[in-house]
Amino acid sequence: MAQQGALMGFVHRRRRGAELFLLVLALLVGIGAYVAVGLGVDQEVPANLFAYGGWLAALLIGSHVVIRLVAPYADPVLLPVVGALNGLGLAVIHRLDLAAEAEGKPHAFAQQQLIWMTLGVILFVTTLVVLRDHRVLQRFTYTSGLAAIVLLLLPMLPGIGRTINGARIWIHLGPFSFQPGEIAKVLLVIAFAGYLVLHRDALALAGRRVVFVDLPRGRDLGPVLAMWLVSLGILVFQHDLGSSLLFFGLFLIVLYVATERPGWLVVGGLLFVAGATTAYYLFAHVRIRFDIWLHPFDYYAAEQGGQSYQPVEAMFGMGWGGLIGRGFGDGDPFRVPYANSDFILAAIGEELGLTAVIAIIMMYGLIVERALRTAxxxxDGFGKLLATGLGSVFALQVFVVVGGVTGLIPLTGLTTPFLSYGGSSLIANWVIVALLLRISDQARRPVPQLSDDTTAIDSDATQVVKLG
Known part of the structure; x- marks a missing residue:
């Protein structure tokens, strides 16, 4: 018993002091990058440094205080990593704003991003305070699924739906606009986890065995076929290749984790290949994405359409940046259109080099690792699948974005979590982190100790069994 108690005491340490220390390092990254941008571009420290640094510190330290109060056993690494990424993203967006201002096209994207971050932190705190037990979300399995479908359909409605850069994924309500798909991905994770924790036993039953792999039964293919059709619908009607890949890949990962059947990966892979092949031959916007990926320089010049201008300029910039980068102010990341959103990683690669890109990828890997550790x-089974799904959102999104920017896979149009400019994505990702912290707090809490009377009864019962 003493050894078990010592082990439990080791596993369930709160480690809030470690979180605070890591938050200080995260603030040094964010504020230090902001200062480096001012020195590199204007050769002086930004005049609003104390206001900016104080506000950023207030957001992160305030979040830390809330975690201490309402989730004391939560994972101590997630918040500092997210804070460092968000702070670095703000600095890079500010650097691009200064470049636009120098060309007579003033932007205030960094200021707007800080406002979005503030709203994201407010929702982060609200989620932790209101949601005291993640298992409550299981009651809303089908409600979450229905709400996600409604949100995905909203951009198709006339009047509020908008097509931007070829993708119809935006809705406009007065002066505000956002991507409902960012909220839908959180709701879909809840729906997937709740559905699969109830039906995983039936879905885990093996069917026909083919080459050492037990394929699922034909009668159980309904859920994966339904999600495949939803993903194809997003691709066909909204021209959103990134969300289509994200949602189908997310469901496939959670399904595999729930059933532990590799056959689902085989079926999902075949459906993906079939869908991608069909889309390539039937839809021009999919075909051009693949052709640009395979032959980028054939579409680079203006007389050739200039459709590959973004990825080619991004590759030029990252190649010029090399291992350690040109330094803030000495590169030309503004040559890449939408460098503050879709191609912010290319801007970082040009001015901070391959070293910074690798460090960022490792930070994302750390987020995914902490999510899987929590799972x-x-x-409880629902918490395991929910944490796995939320971690998979980051894994898939980062893979798709980094793969598209570096030319590993075709471009898909997703944003880089916490780095890219965009309010919908930033707010949704802060909520995801709050859910992960709530699950980890529940998982890391000490198991309630049995009373002395109960221990005595268990001891007597053990003795009776031994005598018998």
Whole structure:
């Protein structure tokens, strides 16, 4: 018993002091990058440094205080990593704003991003305060799924739906606009986890065995076929290749984790290949994405359409940046259109080099690792699948974005979490982190100790069994 108690005491340390120390390092990254931008571009420290740094510190330290109060056993690494990424993203967006201002096209994207970050942190705190037990979300399995479908359909409605850069994924309500798909991805994770925790036993039953792999039964293919059709619908009607890949890949990962059947990966892979092949031959916007990926320089010049101008300029910039980058102010990241959103990683690669890009990818890997660690130690099936799904959102999104920017896969149009400019994505990702912290707090809490009377009864019962 003493050894078990010592082990439990080691596993369930709160580690809020470690979180605070890491937050200080995260603030040094964000504020230091902001200062480096001012020195590199204007050769002086930004005049609003104390206001900016104070506001950023207030957001992160305030979040830390809330975690201490309402989720004391939560994972101590997630918030500092997210804070560092968000702070670095703000600095890079500010650098691009200064470049636009120098060309007579003033922008205030960094200021707007800080406002979005503030709203994201407010929702982060609200989620932690209101949601005291993640298992409550299981009651809203089908409600979340229905709400996600409605949100995905909203951009198709006339009047409020908008097509931007070829993708119809935006809705406009007065002066405000946002992507409902960012909220839908959170709701879909809740719906997937709630559905699969109830039906995983049936879905785990093996069907015909083919080459050492047990394929699922034909009668159980309904859910994966339905999600495949939804993903194809997003691709066909909204021209959003990124969300289509994200949602189908997310469902496939959670399904595999729930059933532990590799056959689902085989079926999902075949459906993906079939859908991608069909889309390539039937839809021009999919075909041009693949052709640009395979032959980018054939579409680079203006007389050739200039459709590959973004990825080619991004590759030029990252190649010029090399291992350690040109330094803030010495590169030309503004040559890439939408460098503050879709191609912010290319801007970082040009001015901070491959070293910074690798560090950023490792930070995303750390977020995913902490999410999967939370899933491993979680005591309930719904929490395990929910943490796995939320971690998979980051894994898939980063893979798709980094792969598209570096030319590993075709471009898809997703944003880089916490780095890219965009309010919908930033707010949704802060909520995801809050859910992960709530699950980890529940998982890391000490198991309630049994009373002395109960221990005595268990001891007597053990003795009776031994005598028998």
């Amino acid at each position: 491993l130690i979680c005591r």
